[in-house]
Amino acid sequence: MAYLFDEFFASGAEESVSPFLTPQSRSWGENLSLKSAFGAACFLILAFGFSFTHPPLSNLFLSLVYFLAGVPALIAAFNDLKNLEINIDVLMTLAAFLAVLIGSGLEGALLLVLFELSHGMEDSVSRKARSALHNLNNLAPKFAHAIDRDGIVFEKAVREIQTGTHLLIKQGEIVPLDGTVIEGTSSVNLVHLTGESTPNLKIPGDLLPAGARNLESALTMEVTRTSSDSTLTRIIQLITAAQEAKPRVQRWLDQFGKTYASTIIGLTALFALLLPWILSIPYLGIEGSVYRALAFMIAASPCALIIATPTAYLSAISACAKKGILLKGGIILDALASVTQIAFDKTGTLTTGHLECTAIESLTNSLLPLDTALAIAAALERQVVHPIATAICNLAADKKIALPEIKQFKTVPGYGLEGVLANGTAVAIGLPEHIAAKLNHKLPITKNAGQVLTLLLIGSDLFALRFSDQIRPKMDEFLRKIEQINGLTPLMLTGDHEQNANHVANLLGIQQIHANLRPEDKLAKVAELAEHGGLAMVGDGINDAPALARATVGISMGRIGSATAVDASDVVLLNDDLAQLNWLFLKAKMTKRIVGQNIGLALAVICLATTPALLGLIPLWLAVVLHEGGTVLVGLNSLRLLK
């Protein structure tokens, strides 16, 4: 079996999916930094225990801690320094290693273990949340069934197919390139492209967009666009461009961290150089300026500061996961907190995206009960896989109607189904034009915007079955709350016609509507709106993916959403429950508040406890109690986000 390299490349060459490792041993590479942090934590406990009884043994375990937790921190710190970046990580690593010089190896090791643990947990959570981006490429078929001059069908790489090539699209396959139907009749749906599940009939001469799924029978098409400019490739290119153009949300804390670390490192150097001149003390020795400066640096890197942010983010991410909300990293919480507008796609997001049979009516004043007509329709439709068939069968199943036997069943691809009942009555269901052709006269029926119509013919009795996409339950209440509680302005961005968009918007009370938008138009609109304040975009189709990638926060639906939309988004609602968004925005704001409180607490520990202790203003034991107490308080404060 061929190895699937896509997952490996999408993971950033992670060893847990390395193609070179035996499948049995790949699990050794999972969550390595977290495993290493836990190992280091165990050794630290041993080192602490033995420090009272066997100091050499304590030092042995301390060496193991520095090896396991210190080496990764050291490599990361050197990489930061190579990029001329002095941040809080560099400060912590420097303080941890310099602690050995002044005989505070245990304190340094504690810093390293906490540092490694928080990074390990963040990595682990992010890895779980980050869905593999290879789905983006999986969507686009890699090869197609080309037909040569002799009529022989063979596989050919999509990127090598030129315009004019004839391709065979089998039932259930995704159309690989844009083209024109030259043979066959079938229905296709664009559910992967637009979220729209309504099937479209394709007959010779019709355009067939890449990404459409062929629902019924085989089609032969002629390629009109190569892979470099097909619809699907264009959307994927748009997504990539949007991801690159997306303004990088920076943790507000990062800038603070840089300033703080640079200040502390600068002050340490200053104290080491100037203290002998000010206090008339030597440079070296336990009373020397170098020793005091190092002690100052270690004191200014308290545990509380390390755990202030990761514990808060991890608690919030964990609480979201429990509710079925997947966040692709803690930084998304910051972005969510900055959002002021929220845009929704229509089909599949505000509506369910599935057709429902909303009405059955007799067009010929038939005496046949409507339930009997439904039973006959379901008996015909249960033989095929089609969105309309599913809707009819679901309704019949809900009504618990027994289905009659159908004989001489046959399909007319793209048009309908035919058969004969046990009593010999001919029955047919399908497109109005198909049924009209059987009756040899025009039918006086109308359909409303957004409605799909199917006709059922039982002998000479004619029935109309109407289908439409339904608005999700309690959507109006959700939108009212999101405006009132979170102060967000809702708007609609849709590729659908203005009439359909207005109809749904009116029902839901959405004021701002942007309709008839192609994927690139949606992207441009999102970019424009995002300039006037944080914008969250909620969508589910591939056509939404560029906009989801470009928005301040992209939110997708896990169940009905296309894999591409899920990949391009930052937040995934695993249960497709939009009502959870109100809770999520509140949680994001609370997280930001708690991170701020944690930082304040950590700084208070430095100012009120550790530094005065170094200057001899408060006893050391009190400093230790305040220091550790501060760490515990920060941890407990973060745990509030678990609720």
Add this chain to the structure above:
Amino acid sequence: MNGPNHFEGKDPLEHVIEARRKGKLAASEIHGEELSGHYSAAGSAAKETAIIILILLALTNTISPYLLLSFLFGLLIWKTSSSAILGWRRLERLHRLIEEERWEIEHHRPQEREELTALYAAKGFSGKQLEEVIDVLMADDNRLLQIMLEEELGLNLEAFEHPLKQAVGAAMGVIGASALLVFGLSFLPYWGALLCGLFVIAVAAGFTAHLEKNRPLSAIIWNIAAAMLASGCAYFLGQLFYP
């Protein structure tokens, strides 16, 4: 050798790939950690532990058990971590190669097609049949990458153990050899360690030879001979410098 057994249930093309893989593995020089796997890491580490202790004993008449234990602990850490580091270095090299090959496939497609054509022409394909085979192979990038890695670069997929698993093997090798040597040393202070050391070397050499599908007997004898030569030379040189 012709017949169904020759292909062992594979199609001819897979058989050729398999044969090439075996050829490459057989031709590669085996030097300790170069042979992948935790078993070979264990064998290699056990042999090295035994020979180091034998040389140490050849140079010192007596060695304190605590000193020996401390030495062995240090050796354990070194062998374990160096085995893991070597494994990760190899994995990094291999991952770099796979990235480079993917880049080649994406950016130099015509050249890759030529390479593939040459490879399959050498296998006896020609004319329209060759064109069709190349078309099918080029159709799926995933399959193409695998073929180029295996055929062009001669790499083996899913053939290596995780560096940590390999390191655990090395650690087991050191611990096993150390336990036997300490056991020998505690019963017969000099000869016991020597005999146990040679026993460890024999077992490890026989085991790794079995893994490599080589003749175990000659591997055992050669390894014991090399170990005795090494410790003997060290012993006599020691006597020369410190009579």
